[in-house]
Amino acid sequence: MSTETLLKTPLHALHLELGARMVPFAGYDMPVQYPLGVMKEHQHTRDQAGLFDVSHMGQIRLTGANAAKALETLVPVDIIDLPVGMQRYAMFTNDQGGILDDLMVANLGNDELFLVVNAACKDQDLAHLHQHIGDQCGIEPLFEERALLALQGPAAVKVLARLAPEVTRMTFMQFTTLRLLGVDCYVSRSGYTGEDGFEISVPAANAESLARSLLAETEVQAIGLGARDSLRLEAGLCLYGHDMNTDTTPIEASLLWAISKARRADGARAGGFPGADKIFTQQQTGVSRKRVGLLPQERTPVREGAEIVDADGTVIGSVCSGGFGPSLGGPLAMGYLDSAFIALDTEVSALVRGKKVPLRVSKMPFVPQRYYRG
Amino acid sequence: MSELRFTEDHEWLRAEADGSVTVGITAFAQNALGDVVFVQLPELQAYAKGAEASTVESVKAASGVYMPLDGEVLEVNEKLDGSPELVNEDPMGEGWFFRFKPADAAAVAKLLDQDAYDRLIKANAEA
Numbered sequence: 001m002s003t004e005t006l007l008k009t010p011l012h013a014l015h016l017e018l019g020a021r022m023v024p025f026a027g028y029d030m031p032v033q034y035p036l037g038v039m040k041e042h043q044h045t046r047d048q049a050g051l052f053d054v055s056h057m058g059q060i061r062l063t064g065a066n067a068a069k070a071l072e073t074l075v076p077v078d079i080i081d082l083p084v085g086m087q088r089y090a091m092f093t094n095d096q097g098g099i100l101d102d103l104m105v106a107n108l109g110n111d112e113l114f115l116v117v118n119a120a121c122k123d124q125d126l127a128h129l130h131q132h133i134g135d136q137c138g139i140e141p142l143f144e145e146r147a148l149l150a151l152q153g154p155a156a157v158k159v160l161a162r163l164a165p166e167v168t169r170m171t172f173m174q175f176t177t178l179r180l181l182g183v184d185c186y187v188s189r190s191g192y193t194g195e196d197g198f199e200i201s202v203p204a205a206n207a208e209s210l211a212r213s214l215l216a217e218t219e220v221q222a223i224g225l226g227a228r229d230s231l232r233l234e235a236g237l238c239l240y241g242h243d244m245n246t247d248t249t250p251i252e253a254s255l256l257w258a259i260s261k262a263r264r265a266d267g268a269r270a271g272g273f274p275g276a277d278k279i280f281t282q283q284q285t286g287v288s289r290k291r292v293g294l295l296p297q298e299r300t301p302v303r304e305g306a307e308i309v310d311a312d313g314t315v316i317g318s319v320c321s322g323g324f325g326p327s328l329g330g331p332l333a334m335g336y337l338d339s340a341f342i343a344l345d346t347e348v349s350a351l352v353r354g355k356k357v358p359l360r361v362s363k364m365p366f367v368p369q370r371y372y373r374g
Numbered sequence: 375m376s377e378l379r380f381t382e383d384h385e386w387l388r389a390e391a392d393g394s395v396t397v398g399i400t401a402f403a404q405n406a407l408g409d410v411v412f413v414q415l416p417e418l419q420a421y422a423k424g425a426e427a428s429t430v431e432s433v434k435a436a437s438g439v440y441m442p443l444d445g446e447v448l449e450v451n452e453k454l455d456g457s458p459e460l461v462n463e464d465p466m467g468e469g470w471f472f473r474f475k476p477a478d479a480a481a482v483a484k485l486l487d488q489d490a491y492d493r494l495i496k497a498n499a500e501a
Contacts, residue, residue, distance in 0.1 A: 038433040039409040226408070226433060299412045299455070301431045324411040324433055331412070353414075353429060353436075 009055035010147045010207040018222050026119035028056040031224040038226035042326040045193055045231055046367075049153035050223035051214050054192075058122025059146050059201055060129070062113040063138035070133035071105065071113060076250065076273045078260035084109040087175040087188045089258050091250060092128060097275030097282070098246035099253065101125050102238065106175040106188060114175070114186060116148065116199070118240045147207030152197030152231075154370065155219035160187075160198055162217070167198065172371040181210055192228065194235025194369040233332060234325045236293060236364030242304060243291060243320045243334055249275065251282040252336070254291045289317060290342050293364035294333040294350075300357045301331040302350040308335055308359065309349050316341050319350060327367045337361070378466075379482055380491035381442045386466060389482050390473070394448055398470040399430065399439060399461065402495050407432040410461040415450040416441075416472050428471055430461065442485065444477040 006029040015022065020031030031053065033041060044050055062071060068079045077090040084107050092100040101121035106114040117125045122143065129139050151160055160167045164178045170189040178187045186201035202210050214220050229239070238244050244253040262268045265280040296302050301324050308317040322333030333350070341348055344363060349356040379387045384403035388396045404410065409432055416427035421441040428439035450472045454460060461469040476482055486494065 032434075033408065037409050039411075230433060300414065301412055301436070303436065324431070326433075353426075 007056070009053055010204040011053045011055065011211055014208055014211060015053065015222075020222070020224060023225070025225060026056055028119065030056060031222070033224040033226045034222050036221060038224070038230065039326045041221065041223045041227035042230050044221045045153045045195060045223055045227060046327050047153070048219040048221070049151060049155040049159050049197070049217075050193075050227070051211060051220050052150040052152065052223050052228055053147070053211070054150050054199070055147035055204075055207065056119035057148055058115075058117040058119065058125060059142040059148060060115040060117065060122075060126065061108075061138075061140040061142060062115065062129075063111060063140065064136070065111050067111055067113050067137035068107070070136035072263070072269070073272060074128070074132055074274065075103075075105070076259040076263045076276070076279065077105070078262040078269075079105060079107075079113070080269070081262065082107045085175055087173045087190060088260075091244075091255070091258065092125065093250070093273055093275040093279070094246055095274045096246075097249040097251075097278035099240070099244045099248060099250065099255075100128065100246060102240050102244070104188070104190065106186070108175070108177070108186070114201070116201075120241060142201075145204060146201050147204050149200045149202060149207065149211060149214070150191050150193075150197065151200065151214060151220070152191045152193040152195045152223075153219075154196060156195070156197040157372065159214065159217045159219050160200075163213070170198075170372075171374040172196075181206070181213060183210070185210075189372060192235075192237055193231035194237070194365055194367060194371075195231075196370055196372040229321075230323055230326060233321055233323060233334070234327055234365065234367040235369055236334075236366060238291075238334075239321060248291070248336070249279055249282055249287070251279060252287050252290055256283065287339060289336045289338055291320065291334055292337050292342050293362040293366060294319070294322075294335050294348075294359045295362040295366070296331040296333065296350070297347075297358040297360060299331065300352055302333045302352055302357055302359065306333075306350045306352055308337060309351060309356070310341065311347075311349075316348065325366060332366050333359070334364070335359075378488060379485035380488070380494075381440070381485060382494060383440050383442075385439065385442055387442055387482060387485060393479060394473050394475050395443075395445070395482055396470050396473045397439075397442060399465055400491075401465050404462050404465040404469070407434070407437060407461075409433045410458045413454040413458050413461065413471065415452070415454065416447045418447050418450070420444075420446040421474075431458075439471060441474075443474075443481050445474040446477075447472050447474045449473040 317337035412431040
């Protein structure tokens with residue numbers, strides 16, 4: 001794709017001004033790193049606070065008395081009993097139980113739900129919503145209308161409290177409407193780094209002034225997609241299109257925890273989402289492969305696509321995400337492995353440039369999550 | 375000859391007094407790669423020109439470091455095992471990769487000189 005056809009977020013000019021190195025990502029011209037560099041940006045986010053432009057992600061509002069009930073027909077998650085002012089992780093499944101996208105769902109109250117979906121999937125997600133629940137609730141894409149900023153790291157709460165002191169009272173996954181610099185914003189205490197922090201949905205026209213104001217705080221640095229990836233990988237968080245896709249079910253992706261109790265086979269509102277039968281069967285009888293954490297036992301990073309073999313050299317899986325963890329101080333990966341090999345501490349190998357790199361099946365997150373639960 | 379020579383793959387070469395040649399990657403290359411986290415150094419053996427003798431892994435991706443000329447690797451910079459960041463911090467000095475004995479000593483002088491390499495960088499920047 002040539003640069004002329006790439007979309008720009010409302011912060012594009014600011015990224016250039018800050019000296020970002022821009023790359024195409026999901027159809028957008030996005031900052032992969034700033035002059036600080038991926039390693040220092042990563043460490044800064046863990047030590048202080050990082051500001052991420054995630055405006056390429058899709059924001060969608062669902063409205064109407066039936067919105068929650070309707071959305072439940074597309075996700076294996078309890079939306080009906082999602083309290084006002086709370087957010088929950090969800091995924092759209094297909095009839096085979098595969099994952100079409102993962103998303104965050106917040107209950108705004110007044111029969112309104114607020115969704116954040118992946119950039120690369122947002123058009124298909126919108127079509128999916130229209131096709132299946134378009135006659136049951138209002139569906140309002142906010143793709144152009146709103147920007148999304150993430151302020152992540154241990155100092156995030158202190159920084160954001162200077163603009164809105166009430167954020168100190170929020171806990172992990174709470175969601176509220178707040179005025180920041182005189183503008184109504186949606187704010188959740190969540191993120192994609194494993195750190196405490198916030199995601200802030202702001203009208204596009206006000207995004208740059210809010211970003212500049214946050215960046216003016218001494219604790220805050222602009223952080224690019226490179227560090228976003230290493231931060232989320234250390235936190236054990238999945239990246240759609242890599243760690244899960246339409247060919248992987250939530251069970252295979254080790255995301256059973258995200259299937260709400262109420263929607264499970266023995267739950268109050270069991271099933272009723274695409275692929276439920278397949279997913280329930282897999283939950284009972286097991287799966288042939290599963291996503292696990294993998295720690296290379298040498299310094300060599302093991303990258304996405306690398307084959308994983310057993311002691312005999314038989315291929316037993318592949319790496320779905322891999323790289324270097326600056327906080328971990330070494331390489332780390334996630335991969336899909338034949339179920340015979342998924343027990344913790346099982347030793348396998350990845351093939352990297354024709355050589356075997358030993359890997360150990362490891363628990364995730366690789367670096368402790370530090371969410372604020374009150 | 376102690377002046378530097380370069381390849382189109384952004385490696386630098388420095389002929390040493392003993393007839394060996396030291397190889398590293400240029401400041402331009404390390405900047406393009408980003409933070410280096412691992413270097414797989416070559417074996418002490420002969421490689422043909424263009425062979426992937428070494429691999430440099432940055433936070434972003436793996437990139438090959440190619441043998442600039444036919445020759446035999448005599449020594450590798452073992453400091454890079456523990457401190458791969460030397461490639462970013464001092465690419466033309468402490469961050470050297472390996473030293474080799476070229477099969478044809480005269481071939482080194484035929485590689486790009488500083489002016490030619492600077493023009494290559496400029497052309498890349500404008501492309």
